[in-house]
Amino acid sequence: MRLSNRQFNLLAVSALIAVSAHLARLPWWLSIALVAVPPLRMFSRARSAKAISAWLRVPLVLLLVAVVILNYGNLFGREPGSALACGLLVLKLLESERIRDARTAAAFAAFVLMSALLFTQSIGYTLLVSSCLIVLLATLNALEPAPLDSNRPLGAELRTAALLLGLGVPLAAAAFLFTPRLGSPLWGTPGAFAEARTGLDDHMSPGSMTELLVDDSPAFRVRFETAAPAPSARYFRSIVLPRFDGTTWTRQEAPAQPGLEPVVGEAPPIDYEVTFEPSHRPWLVALDVPLSADTGLRMRPDRTLSAVGGIRNPNQYRARSVLAYRLAPDLDPVDRQRALQLPEGFDPKTRELAGRWRSEGRNDDAVIASALAMFNAQFTYTLSAPLLGRNSVDDFLFDTRAGFCEHFSSAFVVLMRAAGIPARVVTGYQGGWWSDVGDYLLVRQSDAHAWSEVWLQGRGWVRVDPTAAVNPLRIESGADAAAGDRAWYSGSWWLPLRNRLDVINRLWTQSVVQFNALRQKSLLQPIGISSADQRDLLLALAGAFAAILLSASLWVMRSGRSTRHDxxxxxxxxxxxxxxxxxxxxxxxxxxxxxxxxxxxxxxxxxxxxxxxxxxxxxxxxxxxxxxxxxxxxxxxxxxxxxxxxxxxxx
Incomplete structure (x- = not known):
């Protein structure tokens, strides 16, 4: 039976919706082609009933395969695979002239649509993709023979499709819970979360953190076993950058002294749990300064945490930290020398200023106080920092005098080293929003921060945040309060609303995204099965299906005679x-x-x-x-x- 124009148009719209879920990841030229073909085919089919010749369809398929290989290098993997699937779906419209072809194309469109969840599984995106299934179900419903009602309004088709989708939700939930799965989540395939935020990098140069500081996406969430630290104490250590080449700060791979920098706690330790969002980077965070962390994580000598490989799925781990401490009270001479190194031929004015302070007889504490007083009196915090030249620290200290955390921390460390005080840059996150409903701390990418550490005799590495001297609001009230107009999300209602709704995102991540085989085995504990095996899960799945179908049958029987009419x-x-x-x-x-x-x-x-x-x-x-x-x-x-x-x- 040949498709009517109405049926074909619904099929073309379904294909467009499925392809639209992938457009952001496809090359722009391929996206334009895929979006243009369905409307053109709808137009040509309305004017002529002539089918597209196979002499045109076959070369187009070969051309699609060729361009995917040329762009991605192969046909395997999520990115090339999704591009190929989108292209094949669109080309399927060129040969869909009968009901059988249309049903195949609609089923393939559902596969292409749901494959978008291999890239991101946020609750909003998942609900959006799921709602698009209504159009596909309406298309399949329109393909069913209905001689007296074949011209039903589109609204009626969509209502029927929405009802069918709603009826399928309990069955899908039962299958999700009880179908035996692999050790990782269903979407925990290699290379998952291709669109994850990159987060902090292992180098820092003027302006490198600008885009991160205006990104309001969640970076991680923290649940404390005791009371949460005060806002001014919420420093989350991520990367230590001791090397400076005049422009860029980078990590030091091998310390002179092997092993962890010793730490002496001077306050009770704090235990907490972190849920870190995918970043494609190995760097994790810990409340400054960490004492220990979960097995499987690596603690580097500078007391920073990292995972094995890039973080491609939400990573949940526990750690213990202490807020008052003495870190590395004794500094190895080689490490001390590294913490004093400055590149030759850079920033002469900065060196002269630090030398003058020393010549005036100021000790380490006085030099630190002089630098902070200078920042407080003469500098401005802004995300719209002017560009800096070759002598970036000189330009910042004596010319522009405007910037944000990375400018202040970099200039401060250079000043300290020029004055003979070992110093280094630390990047991480500071602040966060406390959720009273969820009882956890939400830290966004915009809370990224850079501060300094100076080494003082008998006290070890001491955190000094020069940004706090310029803009205390950044430390006490958070990044959005200090960002000003550059932060589009810091309106009077938008960010507070998103913060309050984040508890839903957290529950979604914990309950759905991180649902794996280990958690599945404990599902049947309430009925006395401590560790469910595949047999137990399959029996539970069969029982759930039987209960759902029985409930549906009883509902139909109680509803009386059928209300469906022609x-x-x-x-x-x-x-x-x-x-x-x-x-x-x-x-x-x-x-x-x-x-x-x-x-x-x-x-x-x-x-x-x-x-x-x-x-x-x-x-x-x-x-x-x-x-x-x-x-x-x-x-x-x-x-x-x-x-x-x-x-x-x-x-």
Whole structure:
């Protein structure tokens, strides 16, 4: 059976929706081609019933394979695979002329649409993709034979599809919970989360953190076992950058002294759990300064945490930190020398200023205080920092005097080293928003921060945040309060609303995204099965399916007789309801002619009586005089029923 234009147009729209879920990851030229083909095919099909020749379709398939290989290098992997699938789906429209082809294309469109969840599984995106299934189900419903109702309004098709999707949700939930799975989440495939935020990098140069500081996406969430630290103490250590080449700060791979920098805690330790969002980088965070972390994580000598390989799935781990401490009270001479190194030929004015402070007899504490006082009196915090030249620190300290955390921390460390004080840059996150509902701390990418550490005799590495001297609001109230106009998200209502709704994102991540085989095995603990194996899970799945189907059957049985009618019955029911407004109700054992006789007595001397007689005669002829009524006559009858108005109620 050949597709009608209406059916084909629905199929083309379904394909467009499925492809649209991938457009952000496809090359721009391929995206334009994929979006343009379905409307062009809809237009050409409306003008001519001629099918597309195989002599055109086959070369287009070969061309698609060639361009995917040229762009991605191969056909394997999520990115090239999704590009190829999108292209094949669009090309399938060129040969979809019959119901069988359309059903295959609609099923393939559902596969292409759901494959978008291999890239990101946020709750908003998942709900959006799932809602798009309504259009695909409406397309499949429109492909079913329905001679009397084939021209149903699109709204009716969508309502039916939404009902079908809703009925499938309990079955899908049962399959999600009890279908035996691999050790990782279903989407924990190699290379998952290709669109994850990159987060902090292992180098820092002027302006390198600008985009991160205006990114309001979540970076991680922290749940504390005791009271959360004060806002000013929420420093989360991530990367230590001791090497400086005049422009860029980088990590030091090998310390002179092997092993961890010793730390002496001077306050009770704090235990907490971090849920770190995918970043494609190995760097994790820990409250400054960490004492220990979960097995499987690496703690580097500078007391920073990292994972093995890039973080491609939400990473949950526990750690213990102490807020008051002495870190590395004794500094190895080689490490000390590294913490004093400055490149030759850079920033002469900065060196001169630090030398002058020393020549005036100022000790380490006085030099630090002088630098902070200078920042406080003469500098401005802004994300719209001017560009800096070759001598970036000189330009910043003596010319622009405007910047944000990376400018202040970099300049401060250079000043300290020029004055003979070992110093280094530390990057991480500072601040966060506390959720009273979820009882956790939400830290966004915009909370990224850079500060300094100086080594003082007897005290070890001491954190000094020069940004706090310039803009205390950044430390006490958070990044959005200090960002100003550059932070689009810091409106009076938008960010607070997103923060409050983040508890939903957290529950989604913990309950769905991180649902793996280990958690699945504990599902049946309430019924006495401590560790469910595949047999237990399959039995639970069968039981859940049986319970859902039984409940659905009982609901249908309790709902009484079916309310589904064809177009003719629906129009007759509408007529009966309108006549009932005049005082005459159809009886269960009454045929249309008997109903008309009673109505005549009630509608004496009214113009509606003749119209009612015509309508009843038309219904009898359509329902009983022919094997199958003509669709056009049924539609004409339904239109006349809509125009019929019952007279005032007759006593």
């Amino acid at each position: 177009a003719l019955d629906a129009a007759w029911g509408r007529l009966c309801r309108r006549v009932a407004r005049g005082g005459v109700r159809v009886r269960d054992n009454e045929g249309p002619l008997d109903f008309l006789d009673r109505s005549r007595a009630a509608f004496v001397d009214t113009p509606e009586r003749a119209r009612l007689e015509d309508l009843v005669d038309a219904y009898v002829g359509l329902r009983y005089a022919v094997t199958e009524p003509v669709l056009a006559e049924v539609q004409a009858f339904a239109r006349k029923v809509r125009e019929f108005r019952a007279p005032p109620r007759v006593q």
